Amino acid sequence: MATDDYALTQALGAVWIQPDGPNTKPEYLACIDSADLAETLKTIEYGYCRQPDGSWRTISRQEGPPEKITTSIDKILFPEGDTLDNLIDCPVGLYFLQRSGGRADLFTNFERAIAVHPADIVKRTDKNIAHHLDANQSMATLDIEAAPPAFRTGTLVARRMTTTETQALNDVAFCNAMRCYGPQGATQKLGDSGIIAADSAVGPATANLLVTGDAGDNWAAAAADPFAAVAGGNIMSACCYYIDRDTIRWLVALEAPAGGQGQVAFSDDGGATWTNVNIGGAAAGHGAVDSGALFALDMYHIWLASAEGYIYFSEDGGVTWTAQEAGGIGVGDYHAVHFADKKHGVAVGAADLIAFTSDGGVNWEAGTATGGGGDLLCVSWSNGFWWTGDDDGNLWFSDDDTTTWTERTNFAGTGTGDITDIAFWGALNGFMLHATAGGVGELFRTIDGGWTWQEIALPTTAVLNALWIANQNIVYAVGEAQGGTGVILKVTWG
Secondary structure (H helix, E strand, O other): OOOOOOOOOHHHEEEEEEOOOOOOOOEEEOOEEEOOOEOOOOEEEEEEEEOOOOOEEEEEEEEEOOOOEEEEEEEEOOOOOOHHHHOOOOOEEEEEEEOOOOOOOOOOOOOEEEEEEEEEEEEEEEEOOOOOOOOOOOEEEEEEEEOOOOEEEEOEEEEEOOOOOOOOEEEEEEOOOOEOOEOOEOOEOOOOOEEEEEOOOOOEEOOOEEEEOOOOOOOEEOOOOOOOOEEOOOEEEEEEEEOOOOOEEEEEEEEOOOOOOEEEEEEOOOOOOOEEEEEOOOOOOOOEOOOEOEEEEEOOEEEEEOHHHEEEEEOOOOOOOEEEEEOOOOOOOEEEEEEOOOOOEEEEEHHHEEEEEOOOOOOOEEOOOOOOOOOEEEEEEEOOEEEEEEOOOOEEEEOOOOOOOEEEOOOOOOOOOEEEEEEEEOOOEEEEEEEOOOOOEEEEEEOOOOOOOEEEOOOOOOOEEEEEEEEOOEEEEEEEEEOOEEEEEEEEEO
């Protein structure tokens, strides 16, 4: 573990490469020296106006795009060829890992990591090839250019946040992005505004929605509850999106009632007032059954994965809903839905139920079952891969839009317990929640697109139900009650 007592050095650095891209096996590069890695984070253009006294006043500031990342690596030349001798044409993933000790050829042995993808070798210079007198080592310098951004991370620490909520917590979502003070408004930190969906108490009761305005450091119940008091009135799923420049709409889904009217609710004033919307027939029993039921790209593209094999869609911020799929693929409950873009989406559910669309849900078709046979509890997408996990602890991915599935087995606990949630940030960074067969919650992360999964130490053993990623270094997770209150975790770098 890294501490403040020492500085990292290049002597304990290592370089790894992914010749075939994310979610493939990384390779350790021995006898490698890396040069400086230069990344221009942004470009700025200023506008000026000359004042009557001849001075200049800055009147505008425009951020431009970042520039390509540049670096190089030096390798010793041996008689036999190696991986780097055959990587001239194809882009790769590169990882620069620094450690405090231990083996260099263990991918998870790092205190600080920098990852770039895609990276291209754009120039090669062979050096010290022949000399009439000197006997220096023959070397090759490979100049590299990569697409921004570089992903920087390190040892993540999970902290349990304080709450007075005594019920289980089912879902968590944040909405606003980073914004500096200026004409668009006050400064916003990444994920300032967030919500957590909770269970209701036993019997006819209202379920709380917890809110934060300080990036998850403090949580309190919203001023009003979204739904009326009903038996089993749990809030199962939540999401949020902007409906104008400054207004965030919170949307939550009630647990599907047996033989009753399904409901969602939305608020535009931070939970002070709510609008309730019915879905399904009066006795249809439609609605959310799990945390992944709601998914929103924006206010015009929102989906609800429902009980009884239904998938609903809203194009007006959740005001009205249309059934895109009405049990034609299967009548089992859908647990989760996710879209890669406005056209391509996957819904997963009970007994290996998978539905796929390539036209925004106008038409849904049956996807190929994973073959595990379990209830699929979650679904996510990253860099061409669909990911899902089941209630038998199996993790699956598909790179051909659910036509075939491959099981990923190289993480502790695979094949037992439940995979309750999985989410990705970009092509490389992802997080997964796993509950052991004994009911212990675990959190794993990957920095190589899903090939390697590393467990993060937690301050609780409670089962975790849902997660939300702000970036590769800020993650939230919520779960079952332990010690008298629901569990809220904030995971950060240091």
